Amino acid sequence: TINMLGWREKWYYDSDPWRGTWKGEGGGVLVSQAPHPLDLLQWYMGEIDELYGLWSNLNHPYIEVEDTANAILKFKHGGVANIIVTNSQKPGIFGKVQVHGENGASVGVQTEGGAMFIAGMTSILEPPVNDLWTVPGEEHMLEKWVREDSEFFNSLKDPMEYFHERQIEDFLQAMLEGRRPLITGEDGRVTVEIFTAIYRSTRDNKPVRWPLVPENKGDFDGRL
DSSP, rough: EEEEEOBBOOOHHHHHTTTTTTTSSSSHHHHTTTHHHHHHHHHHOEEEEEEEEEEEEEEEETHHHHHHHEEEEEETTEEEEEEEEBOOOOOOOOEEEEOOOTTEEEEEEEETTTOOOOTSSSBBBBOEEEEEEETTOOOOHHHHHHHHHHHHHHHSHHHHHHHHHHHHHHHHHHHTTSSSOSSSSHHHHHHHHHHHHHHHHHHTTOEEESSSSOOOSSSSSOOO
16 A cells, blocks of 8 residues: 655646656656555556556646645555555555555555655654564564664764665665666566556556556557
């Protein structure tokens, strides 16, 4: 499950002429705000079989693209997922990625680094909470793990810079060692396929099955 409920003001779209356009941005919340949660979802869940999606523009009439999108996915192993992403939730709240197992257990990631915007207040920034391995009987250990995550996160001069450096380092090392990097271009393409499938599903009013193939249509909300 992905729940990413954010907000964008008009000034955000006015700040650059390419924002909020099919030609310049290539999409809305799915393209600009949702890729990281989508990356995690497909990394956790594996190959996709089918998707039914719907996008809409609910609160931003001055842009061409979507500010809200929903989708239901079916994976090749039989699992299902739902996606809810929006730039119409004011104030924006935490973004979440959660995986619910067949025995009822759940794991999750607070993907947006704990950024939460409250009207009349400054942003609250907390470290990402990666509660991946807490199982029954270990709940008492979670506080220690969260504290360790928080201390590490707060020790970084620039968290975004740090994590980008780690990924670039691995890519360069992979070239030197002749191995695949931890994150490949194919991984990134799957995320592009997910939001492309949502655009196509809305356009054609039917589910989209994998594998996706490129289209030669002139519209921007369905090409790959």
